[in-house]
Structures are given as structure tokens and as C-alpha cells.
Amino acid sequence: MSVNSGGAASDGATPKSQRTRERIVQAALDAFATYGFGGASTRQIAALAGENQGLITYHFSTKESLWKAAVDSIFLEFRRELAERMVVLADADVRTQLRLLLIFFVQHAARRPEQMRLMIQEGKADNARMQWLVDRHVKGAFGIFGSIIENAIEEGILPKAPVVHYFYMLVGACSLLFTVAPECQYLTGDNPLDPAMVEAHAQAVVNLVLR
Known part of the structure; x- marks a missing residue:
């Protein structure tokens, strides 16, 4: 069983749960990019994602874990695209x-x-x-x-x-x-x-x- 950046088990997650997690991660990325780690709150991120704040705790054990998941989401996308171009x-x-x-x-x-x-x-x-x-x-x-x-x-x-x-x-x-x-x-x-x-x-x- 794999573990995601937030420390929650990712294998076996339902499609709905995965979509919820993705919305939270994107909202976190937007919030951290705009306000920084100190300025962004989990309450604010939950509101941006349109989700209950408790779901952040469920998917990500801490605010820092959520931050790492947000960073991973954008940088892994960038690295994948860069690797594809380097092959070409x-x-x-x-x-x-x-x-x-x-x-x-x-x-x-x-x-x-x-x-x-x-x-x-x-x-x-x-x-x-x-x-x-x-x-x-x-x-x-x-x-x-x-x-x-x-x-x-x-x-x-x-x-x-x-x-x-x-x-x-x-x-x-x-x-x-x-x-x-x-x-x-x-x-x-x-x-x-x-x-x-x-x-x-x-x-x-x-x-x-x-x-």
C-alpha cells in the first residue's frame, strides 16, 4: 500500500475521495502561492476547495503535509513534462x-x-x-x-x-x-x-x- 505526501493511504481510495483530495491540493497550491505558508490557513483552503475543514485532517495529517502535497503536485507535473521534452x-x-x-x-x-x-x-x-x-x-x-x-x-x-x-x-x-x-x-x-x-x-x- 502506498502512502501519499499527506501521510494517508492512497491505494484503494474511491474516485470521490480522490477527487476531493485533488480539489484540496489545488486549493492549497493556490492559497500557499498567494499567501505563503504562514498566511494560508486550513480553514481558508477548505473554503476554496468547497470542502469541510475536517477532510483536510482526514487526507493530510498536518498543514505542512498538505503544503508538501501541493508542492509535489505542481513540481511532479513540471518534472514529468520536462523529462518528456528532454527525451525528444x-x-x-x-x-x-x-x-x-x-x-x-x-x-x-x-x-x-x-x-x-x-x-x-x-x-x-x-x-x-x-x-x-x-x-x-x-x-x-x-x-x-x-x-x-x-x-x-x-x-x-x-x-x-x-x-x-x-x-x-x-x-x-x-x-x-x-x-x-x-x-x-x-x-x-x-x-x-x-x-x-x-x-x-x-x-x-x-x-x-x-x-
């Missing part, structure tokens, strides 16, 4: 790999802006939750993207600089527009999540990086 790009040249990964990061950030909002909320904290998140999810993405950046530097596609600087610059370039989408819309009147704007942003990032 395995035989591509470095410039093509970098170009298509930048487009992928933009598209993912637009589709799931709560991921980077969560990271901004949690990235400020020097605590065990941040260590867990980095060890479990961020290091893997850094390893994949970092190796492509290193190859791009070696081939002269990117100027020489520490990989960590490129990592954060490019992640920010790909995602910030969507992370602060309301600000952009108030500023310009444009909706960053409009498909045409997402495509234009992806092309702008590619043009900036790969002149």
Missing part, C-alpha cells in the same frame, strides 16, 4: 535544446503561474521547508537546465559566466511576466495569459538569449 531533444544540437527549453519554460509558466508564485513566497524563507523543496525538486531542474547552459557556454552560444546566474536570469525572464500578471495587465491593459502574448513572450526570450 536528446539528439538535438545545443542551440535547439536551449531554444526549445526556453519556449517550454515560458509556456509552463503561463499555464501554471502558481508554481513561481509559490517559489517566490517560499524562496525568501531559510527553513526546513525550503531545504526540502530544493532537495526534492529544484536540484533536479537545475541539473538538467544547468548542463545545457554549460554546453551552450562551451560552444560559444552564451558568454562565459557562472551557470547559477544564467539559471536565475533565464527562469526569471521566462516566468516573471506571468507571475505578476495582474501588475502587467494594470500597467499595459494586456493580458499576459493571452495565447498570442505567451507566444510573443517566448519568442522575445529566445531572441534575447540566442541572437
